[in-house]
Structures are given as structure tokens and as C-alpha cells.
Amino acid sequence: MAVLELHHISKSYGRIQALKNLSFDVPEGSVFGVLGPNGSGKTTLLSIILDVLKADTGNFLWFGKPGSPDMRKQIGSLLETPNFYHYLSAVNNLRVTQSISGRGNEESIDEVLSKVSLLERKKSRFSTYSLGMKQRLAIAAALLGNPRVLVLDEPTNGLDPVGIAEIRELIKELHKKGFTIIMASHLLDEVEKICTHVAILKKGELVTQGSVDEVLVDEDIIELSAHDADQLGQILSNYPGATQIKREGKFLYLHFPKGDAIPEDINHFCFQQGIALDHLIHKKKRLEARFFELTGN
Amino acid sequence: MNVLRTEWLKIRNYPAFWWVMAMTALSYPGINYIFWNIYKEVTKKQSATGQIAKMLLGNPFAYPETFHTTAYFSSFFVFIPAIVVIMMITNEYTYKTHRQNIIDGWSRNQFLLSKFFDVVIITLMVTLLYLIISIVVGIVASGNSTVNMWSQSQYIFYFALQTFSQLSIAFLIGFLVRKSFIALSIFVFYFIIVENMVVGYSKVKLNDIGRFMPLEISDRLIPIPAFLGRLDEKAYKAGLDAINPHIYLTFLVIAVVWGLCYFFNQKRDL
Numbered sequence: 001m002a003v004l005e006l007h008h009i010s011k012s013y014g015r016i017q018a019l020k021n022l023s024f025d026v027p028e029g030s031v032f033g034v035l036g037p038n039g040s041g042k043t044t045l046l047s048i049i050l051d052v053l054k055a056d057t058g059n060f061l062w063f064g065k066p067g068s069p070d071m072r073k074q075i076g077s078l079l080e081t082p083n084f085y086h087y088l089s090a091v092n093n094l095r096v097t098q099s100i101s102g103r104g105n106e107e108s109i110d111e112v113l114s115k116v117s118l119l120e121r122k123k124s125r126f127s128t129y130s131l132g133m134k135q136r137l138a139i140a141a142a143l144l145g146n147p148r149v150l151v152l153d154e155p156t157n158g159l160d161p162v163g164i165a166e167i168r169e170l171i172k173e174l175h176k177k178g179f180t181i182i183m184a185s186h187l188l189d190e191v192e193k194i195c196t197h198v199a200i201l202k203k204g205e206l207v208t209q210g211s212v213d214e215v216l217v218d219e220d221i222i223e224l225s226a227h228d229a230d231q232l233g234q235i236l237s238n239y240p241g242a243t244q245i246k247r248e249g250k251f252l253y254l255h256f257p258k259g260d261a262i263p264e265d266i267n268h269f270c271f272q273q274g275i276a277l278d279h280l281i282h283k284k285k286r287l288e289a290r291f292f293e294l295t296g297n
Numbered sequence: 298m299n300v301l302r303t304e305w306l307k308i309r310n311y312p313a314f315w316w317v318m319a320m321t322a323l324s325y326p327g328i329n330y331i332f333w334n335i336y337k338e339v340t341k342k343q344s345a346t347g348q349i350a351k352m353l354l355g356n357p358f359a360y361p362e363t364f365h366t367t368a369y370f371s372s373f374f375v376f377i378p379a380i381v382v383i384m385m386i387t388n389e390y391t392y393k394t395h396r397q398n399i400i401d402g403w404s405r406n407q408f409l410l411s412k413f414f415d416v417v418i419i420t421l422m423v424t425l426l427y428l429i430i431s432i433v434v435g436i437v438a439s440g441n442s443t444v445n446m447w448s449q450s451q452y453i454f455y456f457a458l459q460t461f462s463q464l465s466i467a468f469l470i471g472f473l474v475r476k477s478f479i480a481l482s483i484f485v486f487y488f489i490i491v492e493n494m495v496v497g498y499s500k501v502k503l504n505d506i507g508r509f510m511p512l513e514i515s516d517r518l519i520p521i522p523a524f525l526g527r528l529d530e531k532a533y534k535a536g537l538d539a540i541n542p543h544i545y546l547t548f549l550v551i552a553v554v555w556g557l558c559y560f561f562n563q564k565r566d567l
Contacts, residue, residue, distance in 0.1 A: 050400045052567045073402030083397035085388075087311055099303040100401040141401075 003028045003149055003180045009058035011044055018044040019204045026182055031175050033191040034184040036201035037295060042184040043080050046153050050077055073101045076142030077151040082134040086127040090118055090137050093126055103145025112140040131158035150181045168194055188288045202295045216290050220261035222254040225279040235273045300411045317381040324374045326430050329367050333358050354524040356438055361449040363435035366522040368456040371427045375460055376488050378423050379467035385415050386468055387477035396567045409562045416464050424457040455518040462515040462547045465554045472558055515547040
């Protein structure tokens with residue numbers, strides 16, 4: 001079942017069209033990454049599904065129903081920047097979140113603050129927090145009351161490497177528990193490590209979407225090496241079915257049309273030609289490379 | 298109740314709110330104290346002038362006139378609570394917490410309702426302050442005489458209505474402009490200069506058309522106190538007669554202000 005369905009969403013700011021006829025589904029239990037360069041419409045899209053912006057055309061459904069305040073109460077969200085009352089402490093800000101959303105209670109406020117390592121500073125004013133601490137508090141607010149769906153816009157923004165790793169682990173842990181997480185990011189490495197599904201946007205248009213494997217794999221790549229790399233290159237130069245052969249350092253990369261590469265056959269072929277492989281991997285293309293291909297950057 | 302509770306959570310620990318309310322709590326009794334002292338200075342003289350002044354002015358701070366007199370002087374300072382009203386709405390835009398309130402599960406109408414409650418709460422606090430001042434001043438100025446003590450208590454309602462109407466206009470400016478400094482400047486400039494100029498000019502040249510200006514409509518709920526009215530009895534009588542129509546006009550202003558807020562709140566992006 002789809003947690004979120006988008007149907008032909010378009011949005012313009014004056015003459016600039018931020019989103020163009022966007023349609024896709026977010027499956028339940030997925031970690032769904034919304035990728036795109038700056039200005040591609042990621043935050044506009046998240047703002048529309050959270051009812052902060054109104055779409056010019058199209059509609060969206062949460063759990064098969066139109067978006068509503070009651071629906072939003074069940075979704076933990078972090079949109080763009082951490083938005084809190086600067087004069088209130090962390091705990092009082094979360095009390096406001098709790099009062100509006102009805103998610104969690106006094107105990108769960110301490111629980112989420114502990115989860116993002118802010119428990120010791122819970123009585124400090126928000127205005128005294130560093131950027132990373134503000135981001136942590138925003139994540140704590142999103143986690144309050146264990147909502148089954150999280151919408152996170154650049155969740156690791158402003159965090160140090162330890163913080164990034166902690167949030168990554170937290171998202172993985174929530175995914176294991178069956179939570180659905182919709183995450184916008186331009187940090188491809190982060191998305192590649194966490195997401196099960198992606199949608200890639202470019203100038204407001206959907207370039208592609210699907211499971212990470214489907215999106216990343218448009219061809220098969222076999223990475224291999226042997227003691228004598230030159231000889232290996234020679235014997236594989238006419239390997240049947242290979243579309244391309246590349247050499248980078250001691251490794252050779254054989255490219256095949258999607259689904260055509262059979263590593264066992266390659267290994268067997270090399271052995272018959274009198275060369276023993278010391279390395280053989282069926283590789284996925286890096287998301288970064290795929291992203292650049294798809295977005296034309 | 299949820300909306301009220303949430304607003305209380307926001308206000309309770311907001312130092313600027315309490316500072317401005319403290320300023321209000323000082324300025325309202327302050328202005329009344331100043332005029333009361335002037336009155337006492339003028340009337341305590343044993344000379345003939347002093348005695349004539351006493352006869353002419355009566356005792357505007359005693360019951361029941363205290364409700365009218367203190368309402369009139371207190372209303373000079375409505376721009377102080379207006380500061381806090383403007384800050385409370387523009388802060389939401391500055392910190393983008395208006396968006397977060399919606400994201401967390403309020404409807405746009407609930408957000409607007411929460412701000413409506415802010416204006417109501419501040420109006421009630423200011424009215425309570427005025428009421429305490431008028432009762433205390435009345436007790437001190439009346440001595441043992443409490444005849445017809447509550448006969449002018451309708452001014453409590455007029456004061457509350459005027460305050461709510463003028464704070465609602467301040468809110469509208471903050472709501473539309475979104476930037477606290479600009480909104481405050483516009484309100485104070487309009488409150489102190491523009492409307493007074495238009496109203497003053499129209500009295501002389503335009504058949505008093507300025508009485509329909511947004512703030513002036515509710516200003517006329519509380520005409521000049523009786524002792525000042527004795528300087529021009531005819532104008533004073535006309536001022537009293539205008540109160541009833543201006544009650545309806547003030548309700549109309551309030552409806553238009555909040556209607557505009559509702560309209561823009563529905564239409565514009567957050």
C-alpha cells in the first residue's frame with residue numbers, strides 16, 4: 001500500500017514553474033529519497049504534501065485520503081530549517097509541538113531529547129543552540145510520539161560527522177521497525193547508504209523514480225583484476241556481449257547491457273585463457289554518477 | 298481549549314510579552330495619576346479661581362465618573378499593548394513557527410484562531426488593568442460617597458470594545474506586513490500622526506468625515522470626560538449621542554479586520 005500518492009502536482013512562483021506534473025507513490029515501510037540539485041523543487045514538493053504551500057494543480061493522498069490537519073498530526077516533519085520559538089527552551093518548544101500534534105507526552109519529550117543527545121541542554125533557550133543542536137531538536141520534534149511516517153528535509157544539515165552517522169543509524173533503525181521515511185537531500189552518499197527508493201527531480205520535473213536498485217542499475221558493470229593486468233585487458237578486449245572495457249589502475253571494468261553480465265562465465269573464460277582472477281565484483285553504478293547522468297550536470 | 302493551551306505555552310515564557318505588559322501596567326495608572334494630580338493642584342487652591350474650577354470640573358475621578366475619565370486617559374496608551382500584539386504575530390513569521398504549527402497539525406483557521414485568542418487575552422488583561430485603576434481611583438477620590446457607583450460602568454464595555462478593535466487593527470498590520478519593525482512603524486505612524494491629521498482636518502474642512510477612520514470609529518466610544526465637556530456642552534452632548542452608532546461601527550470594523558485576516562490566511566502560501 002502506498003503511504004503517499006502524488007497525482008499531477010504542479011506549482012509555479014510567478015513565471016517560474018517549480019514543479020511540473022509530478023506523479024509517484026511512496027510505498028509503506030520505505031526510506032524514500034527525493035533527490036535533486038538546488039532549485040529542483042524538493043522543498044516545494046515537501047511543503048505541498050505538508051500543506052504549507054498549495055499546489056496549482058493536482059492532488060496528493062496520505063493513506064488514500066486527502067491531506068488534512070488530523071493526517072499531519074500523525075506525521076513527524078522537519079521542513080527546510082528548524083522552526084522553533086527562540087525564547088523558549090528545548091523542552092518548552094517540544095511542549096508546543098506536543099500540544100498541537102497530540103503526539104507523545106512529558107515522558108516522551110525527555111525520551112526524544114535523549115535520542116538526539118540534547119537531554120542535558122533541555123532547559124537552555126533555543127536561541128543559545130548551535131546549528132547542529134537546532135537540527136537535532138527539529139529531529140527530536142519529528143520523532144515525538146513515534147509517528148509512523150517521517151518527512152525530513154535535509155535532515156543532516158549542519159550536523160558534524162558524528163551527528164550525521166547517528167542520524168543515519170537512527171533512520172536505519174526506524175526503517176527496520178517499519179516506519180516510512182520520506183527524505184529530501186542533495187547528499188548522494190547519504191541517500192545511497194540509507195534509501196530504499198528514490199525519486200530524482202530536475203528543474204521541477206521527475207527524471208526517474210523507483211527502488212534504488214532499479215534507478216541505479218541501467219547497465220551491468222563487472223570489476224575485475226589479475227596479477228597481469230595488461231594480459232587480462234588483452235584477452236577481455238573482445239569478450240562477447242561486452243559493450244565497453246575500461247581500465248582504472250589495476251582494475252578493469254567490463255560494461256554489459258542490464259541483466260547480461262554473468263560473472264561465473266567471465267571467470268571461466270579467463271581461466272580457459274590461462275589467467276587466474278584475483279578480484280571479481282558485480283558492481284552497481286554509484287548514485288553520484290547516475291545522478292549526474294540523469295540530471296545532465 | 299487546545300488552541301488556548303498552546304498559546305499559553307508560547308506566552309508564558311516569553312519575556313518580551315511580560316516586559317511590554319509591565320510597561321502597560323505602569324503607563325495606564327501613570328497617565329491617570331498625572332491628570333489626577335493636575336486636577337488636585339487646580340482645585341486645592343483656596344483662591345476664587347480654585348473654587349470656581351472645583352465647581353466647574355466637579356470630581357471627574359470619583360464614582361461614577363471614574364469609569365469614563367480613566368477609560369479616556371488610559372486609551373491614549375493603547376499603542377503599548379499593540380506592540381505586543383504585533384510582536385506576537387510577526388514573531389511567528391520571523392521564526393517560521395506559523396509554518397511549523399500547520400505542519401504539526403493545526404489547520405490554517407486554528408492558527409488564526411490562536412492569534413485571535415492572543416488579541417482577546419491581551420484585551421482582557423488591559424481591560425482588567427483599567428478596571429482596577431478606575432475602581433481604586435474611584436475609591437480614593439470618592440471618599441465615603443458611593444452613590445450610583447456603577448451608573449457609568451458601561452464604559453468598561455466601551456473600553457474593552459475599543460481596545461479590542463484597535464488591537465485587531467494592529468494585528469492586521471502585523472499579519473499583512475509580517476516584519477515586526479515595519480509593522481510597528483506603520484502602526485505607530487498611523488496611530489499618532491496620520492489618523493489624527495485626517496480627523497483634525499476633516500473636522501474643520503470635511504464635515505467631520507474623519508469619524509469613519511478605522512481607529513477613530515472606536516475612539517468615539519469614549520468621548521472626552523464630562524469635566525472637559527463643560528467647555529463645549531453642545532459638542533459633548535453630540536459625542537455622547539454618537540456612542541451608540543459607533544458601537545455598531547466598531548463591531549463592523551472588527552468584522553472587516555478579522556474577515557480580511559481570514560481571507561488572506563486562506564489564500565496565501567505560508
